[in-house]
């Protein structure tokens with residue numbers, strides 16, 4: 001489930017409000033959006049890969065809230081890790097081409 | 107440009123009204139390909155999505171392998187033959203050939219548009235799979251650039267008819283509040299399948315809305331008994347990517363090996379053990395560092411949960427569960443009357459998981475490729491036909507909704523409780539995976555009663571309108587599934603009857619369901635020219 005929105009790095013762009021398929025976030029008149037409907041989160045990681053500044057963190061557990069904090073996610077160096085893995089980070093662009101399905105031994 | 111005429115859009119009155127040629131409902135791959143094809147034929151197109159076209163639906167977060175087969179006679183023959191037996195011989199080559207052709211052509215277009223397909227050692231692009239976020243971001247861009255109006259967070263709740271044909275739809279403006287109406291010359295349903303909010307990857311938006319809207323308008327469904335697709339996932343995560351479990355072995359709590367358990371052929375053994383005790387997996391068949399690296403590069407999303415838990419799935423045991431994916435990786439859906447992807451209702455077309463995939467894979471899809479090819483090709487077919495239909499029909503008089511809008515009252519139902527009640531009927535392995543007459547009919551009785559109590563239910567306030575609609579759609583879908591499952595007294599494709607464990611040659615037909623208050627079932631025979639069962 002979505003656990004953390006780092007309000008220090010968030011740019012209030014509201015992209016996450018737009019892309020979240022299950023409408024978990026709520027845009028605010030001012031400031032960062034709120035994680036308004038956390039239990040509607042389907043744990044698809046889409047908000048994370050779209051957030052331009054890696055301010056979001058989704059825990060893999062789809063059923064339970066783990067109470068993570070900005071600090072704990074930062075310590076684990078987990079912010080932005082999935083975005084980097086799929087090549088959507090400017091330093092990892094080469095990874096967009098790495099799909100090795102055709103190399104999987106049959 | 108092909109801009110639809112926006113007649114009014116008003117925040118104060120809380121309504122959007124648009125008139126166009128083709129309305130596409132759902133913005134996954136099927137909806138995007140449909141919209142592009144319709145716009146390419148000169149139609150003014152509006153695409154509405156419950157979530158966000160580009161990130162919503164099964165493909166966007168999961169990614170897919172694709173049935174991409176070059177037009178080589180032997181390769182095509184092998185591709186078509188490979189699944190006929192598993193699907194229970196309910197597929198038809200008269201569909202497979204055009205689906206393979208269209209998929210091949212469309213995936214090549216993706217390459218022309220710059221999709222970053224990987225390159226092999228000889229420098230040739232490999233086009234057998236796509237990464238979800240990348241693919242659907244590109245599709246959204248193409249749809250936008252084609253001048254198609256995209257309305258995100260605009261779930262459709264019902265179709266509009268003029269008594270003869272479907273002429274549009276209405277729905278909710280989930281973020282601004284209020285409602286929308288689109289009047290159209292033709293409508294394509296591309297709302298995906300139904301996974302009953304099991305938290306399978308990307309699937310909670312897939313609640314069978316298209317099945318319900320189609321059935322309300324009078325459309326038939328086919329293959330709804332092939333709806334028992336369960337995917338393996340870590341018990342602690344939503345990632346239902348299953349291909350890499352080919353490299354896993356499965357274990358009991360004491361780490362003793364479960365013989366015969368596997369992702370493809372041995373999934374029923376996993377299910378059987380799960381009835382009584384937990385099951386653990388470990389990807390210990392991926393032995394070399396080279397293979398491990400390939401798997402990581404093929405499916406980055408598969409590894410996200412493990413990396414976030416600091417768990418090495420190649421050497422550590424982790425608990426797994428089976429999450430219901432229902433018709434998303436099952437094959438049931440709206441019945442198509444032909445290659446134009448028309449339903450039985452004039453003006454209404456269906457594509458992707460909204461439609462039955464029996465024509466290309468019969469009663470089984472499971473592990474990949476066919477569904478993605480089906481979404482691409484039927485999307486294109488439906489988009490073209492809808493544009494042609496819209497072109498030839500005059501619309502706009504005597505429009506009415508197929509059901510009354512939501513009303514608010516004091517003694518409203520709780521949509522969340524309905525969803526839970528439906529899940530209790532469809533999640534249990536001993537009801538839906540291992541099927542028997544007794545368990546299915548008990549469940550169907552309860553579901554029928556639930557339907558009676560909610561089909562015209564009211565809600566406390568507008569914020570619950572979408573939830574109620576989704577609850578109704580899931581209830582209807584579960585009833586179609588079990589009604590069909592009771593009628594098929596044999597085991598065929600993924601439909602497994604414990605009380606009828608054999609395939610019965612006398613039941614080599616499709617089952618067509620229709621109706622909502624009373625569901626009727628009829629048989630449809632399949633072109634005998636492709637029936638090879640007797641020969642085996």
Ligand SMILES: Cc1cc2nc3c(=O)[nH]c(=O)nc-3n(C[C@H](O)[C@H](O)[C@H](O)COP(=O)(O)OP(=O)(O)OC[C@H]3O[C@@H](n4cnc5c(N)ncnc54)[C@H](O)[C@@H]3O)c2cc1C
Pocket residue numbers: 021131132133134135136137154155156157158159162163164165166168169170171172173260261262263296297298299306307308309311312313315316345346347348431434435457458459460473474475476477478479481
């Ligand atoms: C984990 C996983 C792995 C898979 N792997 C493979 C694979 O390797 N190969 C393969 O062939 N297939 C695979 N599949 C299946 C494949 O993803 C689907 O068949 C495919 O996504 C179907 O495309 P679609 O466009 O019909 O539906 P979806 O991609 O599910 O899109 C449906 C869209 O409709 C929208 N929608 C729903 N209801 C409404 C409404 N009421 N109003 C407006 N919009 C609505 C949704 O928001 C969504 O955007 C996999 C599925 C899963 C879950």
Ligand code: SF4
Pocket residue numbers: 005009010011012013014015016017032033050051052053054055056
């Ligand atoms: S996408 Fe990221 S930066 Fe933009 S509003 Fe959301 S959290 Fe903030």
Ligand code: SF4
Pocket residue numbers: 001002019020021022023024025040041042043044045046047048058
């Ligand atoms: S993980 Fe998916 S469902 Fe959850 S908040 Fe992010 S985008 Fe929304």
